[in-house]
Amino acid sequence: MPCWIGWPATRVIIGGVLIHLTLGTLYTFGNMNPYITSYLRYKFRASDTDYSDTAWVYSAATMGMGSTIVLAGAIYDRFGPRKTVSFGCLLMSGGIALTYVTIQHSLALVDLTYGLMFGLGIGISYVVPMSCAMKWIPDRKGLACGLTVAGFGGGAFIFDYVQTWFINPDNDPLPKHVDDKYYFTQEKILSRVPPVFCVLAGCYAALQVIGILLLRDPPEMRLVDEEDDEEGEESSLTDGGLPTSFTSHGRDEQEQYVSWKQSWKTKDFWLLWFSLFFNSQGLVFFSTFWKAYGQTFIHDDQFLAVVGSFASLFNAGGRILWGYLGDKFSFKVAMLCLCAVFTVLMATYKLTELVGKSLFFIYVCLTFGTFSGNYSLFPVATAQTFGQRYFVQNYGLLFTSQVIMSVITAFTAPYIQNVIVWYGFFLLSTGCSFFSFILVLALKQERPFI
Incomplete structure (x- = not known):
C-alpha cells in the first residue's frame, strides 16, 4: 500500500490541526461555564440558574456535533473537503459570534448559538480532516488520526488563557457561595462576558481560513461510482457481517469496506457503539464540570485557567500517544488500558480535595490525557473495521452514542448532584468506564489497523 509522505501530506495535517484547534475549543466550556452561569444569575437576577442548568449548553453542542457527522459524509462526497469544512466552520464561528447577543437575553438562546450551532459546525467539520490525513498516510492511520485530532485537544491550551485573561485579568476571586457552588458577582467581570464571544469568533475564523486552504484529498483518491456502491453493498459483507473487499478505482490493491447502511447491523458496530457510549459519561461530565468542582476547594481563577491549559496539552498529546499505541498493538489492547486508567482516576478523584492544588493539577491533566484517546482510537477502529x-x-x-449520553447526563445532572453531590458523579463515571472495559473484552476478533 503506498504511503503519501512529504510536504503535501504534512500540509494537509497542519491544515487539519489548525481547524481542530478551533473545533477543540469545545473543551473550553469547562472554563467558561462559571462566567456564563454567573452572568446569567446576576445580570438578570436569575438566582435559580446554576451549573447543572448551563450544562445543557455543552450537551446541545455535543448533540449538534453527533447529529451532523453522518450528514458531513454526504456533503464531503458531493463537494469535497474544503467546501464541507468551510460550511461547518461558518456555522461554528457564526454561532459563537451570535452569542454576544443571545447571552444578553436568555439561557435558551445561548443553548441555541453557543450550544447547538457550535456543535453543528463541529460535526460537519470534525471528521473530514481526519479522513484526509488517513488517506495521505494509509499505512499509519493511528498516527495520522492522532496528529490531526491533537489540535482538537490542544485548542483549550490557547483559548482558556484568552478567555480568562480577557474576562478576569486581575484574578479576582469568586465571592459568592451558594450550596457549595461559587459564582462571580463583580460588575467589571460580568460586563466582559458578552464581548469575549466576538473576540473568540474572530480568532477562530482566522485560523479556520488558513487551515481550509491547506486541506485537500490525495490526487489519485477517487470515490467509487454510485453504481459500484450499490453492487458492493451486497457483496462486501461476509456471513458474520464483517467486510470482505471492494475495488477503489485509480488504485491497484483491493481494500475493504462496509456501507454505512450495513455497518449498524454488525455485532462489532454495537460493541464499539456501547463502549463509546459508556466511556462518554465520564468525559462529558468531566469536560463540563471540572472547573466548577475545583472551585469548591480552590479559590484561584487564574490557577484553574492554567490547569485547563496544561490539561489541554495532555488532551492533545494523549491523542497522539493512544493513536500510536493502537498502531503498535491493537485497538483492543490500547482501549483496555485506557478504560483501566480512567476507572482508577474517577474512583480516586476525591483525594484531590485532601491534598489540594498540586494533586488536582495532576489528576485533571491525567484525566484529559486519558479520555482523549477515545477520539484517536475509535475513529481508527471504525476505518479498520468498516473501511x-x-x-x-x-x-x-x-458518534451518536456520545450524543445520547450527553442528553442523559444533562437530564440527570441536577438529580445526581442534589442527592449524592460530586461523589455521585465520580462514582457513576467509575462504573461506566469499568463497564466499557468489559465490552471491549468482548471484542474477540483481533484485526490490525489497515
Missing part, C-alpha cells in the same frame, strides 16, 4: 470508503458516515453513526 475507508464510508468512514465519515460510519463514524458519524458510532
Whole structure:
C-alpha cells in the first residue's frame, strides 16, 4: 500500500490541526461555564440558574456535533473537503459570534448559538480532516488520526488563557457561595462576558481560513461510482457481517469496506457503539464540570485557567500517544488500558480535595490525557473495521452514542448532584468506564489497523 509522505501530506495535517484547534475549543466550556452561569444569575437576577442548568449548553453542542457527522459524509462526497469544512466552520464561528447577543437575553438562546450551532459546525467539520490525513498516510492511520485530532485537544491550551485573561485579568476571586457552588458577582467581570464571544469568533475564523486552504484529498483518491456502491453493498459483507473487499478505482490493491447502511447491523458496530457510549459519561461530565468542582476547594481563577491549559496539552498529546499505541498493538489492547486508567482516576478523584492544588493539577491533566484517546482510537477502529470508503458516515453513526449520553447526563445532572453531590458523579463515571472495559473484552476478533 503506498504511503503519501512529504510536504503535501504534512500540509494537509497542519491544515487539519489548525481547524481542530478551533473545533477543540469545545473543551473550553469547562472554563467558561462559571462566567456564563454567573452572568446569567446576576445580570438578570436569575438566582435559580446554576451549573447543572448551563450544562445543557455543552450537551446541545455535543448533540449538534453527533447529529451532523453522518450528514458531513454526504456533503464531503458531493463537494469535497474544503467546501464541507468551510460550511461547518461558518456555522461554528457564526454561532459563537451570535452569542454576544443571545447571552444578553436568555439561557435558551445561548443553548441555541453557543450550544447547538457550535456543535453543528463541529460535526460537519470534525471528521473530514481526519479522513484526509488517513488517506495521505494509509499505512499509519493511528498516527495520522492522532496528529490531526491533537489540535482538537490542544485548542483549550490557547483559548482558556484568552478567555480568562480577557474576562478576569486581575484574578479576582469568586465571592459568592451558594450550596457549595461559587459564582462571580463583580460588575467589571460580568460586563466582559458578552464581548469575549466576538473576540473568540474572530480568532477562530482566522485560523479556520488558513487551515481550509491547506486541506485537500490525495490526487489519485477517487470515490467509487454510485453504481459500484450499490453492487458492493451486497457483496462486501461476509456471513458474520464483517467486510470482505471492494475495488477503489485509480488504485491497484483491493481494500475493504462496509456501507454505512450495513455497518449498524454488525455485532462489532454495537460493541464499539456501547463502549463509546459508556466511556462518554465520564468525559462529558468531566469536560463540563471540572472547573466548577475545583472551585469548591480552590479559590484561584487564574490557577484553574492554567490547569485547563496544561490539561489541554495532555488532551492533545494523549491523542497522539493512544493513536500510536493502537498502531503498535491493537485497538483492543490500547482501549483496555485506557478504560483501566480512567476507572482508577474517577474512583480516586476525591483525594484531590485532601491534598489540594498540586494533586488536582495532576489528576485533571491525567484525566484529559486519558479520555482523549477515545477520539484517536475509535475513529481508527471504525476505518479498520468498516473501511475507508464510508468512514465519515460510519463514524458519524458510532458518534451518536456520545450524543445520547450527553442528553442523559444533562437530564440527570441536577438529580445526581442534589442527592449524592460530586461523589455521585465520580462514582457513576467509575462504573461506566469499568463497564466499557468489559465490552471491549468482548471484542474477540483481533484485526490490525489497515
